[in-house]
Amino acid sequence: MSPIKIIPKKKKNPKYKREEPIAVDDYISDEKNEFINRDLERNVTYLRSKLGDSGDVIIRHIQPHPQLKMVIVYIDGLSGALQIQESVIKSVMEWSEKYMEEEHGSHFIATMGDSIMTVGDIGYCEHYSEVFSAILSGDSVILVDGYTRAVIAKTKDPNKRDVTEPKTQSVVRGPQEGFTEDIRTNTSLVRRKIRSVDLRLECNLVGRYTQTDVSIMYIKGIANDEILNEVRSRIKKIDIDGILESAYIEELVQDSTLSPFPTIFNSERPDVIAAGLLEGRIAILVDGTPFVLLVPVVFPQFFQAAEDYYQRSDFGLMRMLRYVAFFFALLSPSLFIAIKTYHQELIPTPLMITLAAQREGVPFPAFVEALIMEITFEILREAGIRMPKAVGQAISIVGALVIGQAAVEAGFVTPAMVIVVAITAISTFVFPAYNLAIAVRGLRFAFMVLAATFGLFGVTVGLFMLVIHLCSLRSFGVPYMFPIAPYNSTDQRDSIFHLPLKWLQTRPRLINQTNLTRQQSVKKSPEE
């Protein structure tokens, strides 16, 4: 007998992966068929068993009249206790006591809901599934003994974060409000900016456990129907246990998973989202996060800051600066390595002498030197994000000393390399969209390897590959490099350049072909 047990290799069959039976499915389907029982005690038992005696589930029995028993079910914390007390319990008890004296009719439930309860919104239900979703979203359910209908009172606690200044995308001039975690607040922020009946909101619940509200927002007549249908179908296809942030949706609906470049835009500024909607883009709002998604997106959009539109037009000088920063962030270490180790003839002679002098006594090749500095910087940056605020100063002192002086004085790296890494690091933070910086960061290391092995030739080949990749990307059917490739002359006015608003009369062309006019030409008005 062989002592080694041969474990048969599991056959992968990805086609059937999703349809594996999961307990939750049974639970949901089971509950869907279940009607509310006439017997209150049985209902209470059932609710208790389903909600698992959780400590925050409140099942409040009230008996306004000896013959009338009812329970109010809600989750403490989600529902406003004060509102339940004032608008539900108090009004129901006072009224039903009198009602039971006079008449015991079959319209009891309807009357109670429609005429008595002083709550903003009222619903009725007969299925347990509706009962559960109401309870879990913060509403309270009133079950009455002897009736199969229940009243849902919208007693959601308005307890939420105030609208504050957006932390990640700040401006000098422009609206200082940002989205919050509450989707209703977020939709209202957009609605306040676009007061049009054409602004539509479609709600979906995504996530088997989380049942997160994922809403699609668009302007009817501007947004492209094909793209809209594509967004709808992609969101509908999502089957996941939970959605905790809009990044989940982004990952699940994006066009290219392996590309380092983001094909979906996100912002926590209502004005940016409103501007996107007016250009015919579609916003995806996810409950629980201040970051709202915008599709489709093109590459130049990641270089457009909200402030470009709020300050006097500089014809895109600042934008071009951001493009320059993009190339700095992407290429400066690799170009430095390539020129320093392969193409010394490109360096001006006086600089060459200085660089050669700095190189004396440095033990590592330029590539390793750059790698040490880049990795040190990335560690510092990562630590800067994660560390507790109280130790921030310690990190910055260590960072400044380690990355700057000490590394040079210890002879680990050359001062020139410190400058290059510093320029690279600062350039990374220039982009208005942080997720582009993540893409650039990864590619930078690839370019450094290319530069160290093949010199400028390698960098050139890498750039070619990058351009080909960028041109092959699509965001919901729209070419990623639009309007540069495919070229569109009209849209050049607001991509790399930024002409004054007066001359930006049309919306981006590839997103919507029918409703293009943003503003009538200003010249026409005096004739009227």
Add this chain to the structure above:
Amino acid sequence: MKILKVSIILLLVLSLVSGCWNRRELSELVIALAIGLDKTDDGFRFTVQLINPTVSSEATKKGAVGSTVRTISAEGQTLFSAWRKLTKKSPRKTYFAHVQLLVLQEKLVKEDISKFLDPLIRDHDFRTDFYVLVSKENNAKEILTTLTFLEPIPALSLKSMLAASNENLGTATVYEFDEVLEDLKTKGKELVISGVRVKGDPEEGSMVPSTETSNPKSYLMLEDLAVFKESKIIGWFNEDQSKGYNYSQGRMKSTAEVLSCPMNKEGKLTVEIIRSNASMDAKLIKGVPKLTIDVEAEGNIVDVECKLDPSDLKILKEIEKDLTKKIKSEIKETIQVSQEEFQSDTLGFGSVVHRKEPAYWRKNKDRWADLFPEIQYDIKVSAKVRNTGSLGQSLSEKGG
């Protein structure tokens, strides 16, 4: 997915296995900034000026001692064999792409220079934008070993010296290597290169203490222009002839012309030339080409040592006439020397004829060396005085 995996592995293998071919860290190289060629009995002596980066660079200079450069020489039958022997004396591979200067020994250029310049063009390391100088009297090695003031690296110092004297005095010419090659190949234009020499004892000039005194006993100095005929040196232009040469070539940027005062012939007056332009034309007159040299010059009065009222237009006209005469005589002298003494077409008459009268040139280009000394020419100079400076009447004008 499989294709992706395979291509990633291939890329990794490619970048790791192929290695870093031709990769050179800066600390594996020693940078040559100047090369000098001397003649030896059976071949060449190849001298390079190598920089000592730690001492040369301002950034890392603190505490570093020693000379900014080190020259090493090697001898060989051919240029290339000599320069490969350098490795025996240098700890690192010599890097030639930053060469700024090529110094040729006068004795060496008495032979055909086109023969030995070949490897400098053929080798891919060299760029062709370095300056070329001929060392007068001294040998090239002595030029390269002399230390200089202000600019710690002699090659760079000599280069900026050359540029400065070309721009402000007009006696030197700035020829880059590719221009030298062009003139070598052009029939009807002979080569003219600036000369350089060491004043004083070359041995003393190579010591570091020579940079630590305000009045060193030996130093580098630009001198005259070397005139070539058929790729061999044949003589030297003196200062005035050098100026005439630069005027005629349109290479004169700025210079000073000393004239005598129009009223009082004993006093001196200096005009600073601020702009000049030249053009040449050739015409056949009775089957013989005649050259016309047109020179325009503009200058300012900068120094007056006699009683003179420069606001007087009549006097200005007089000065302009003198200036014209002076420039004309300088150019004329240059041509006379070229025609009679050197019989070398330094001004490029031949190439002008080639351009203007191609038929004549085709017939006579092989006889041009014989024809050139007899060529008739006409010099037209128009000199203007534009500015008389911030002083009206001169200091010697008393009372007003």
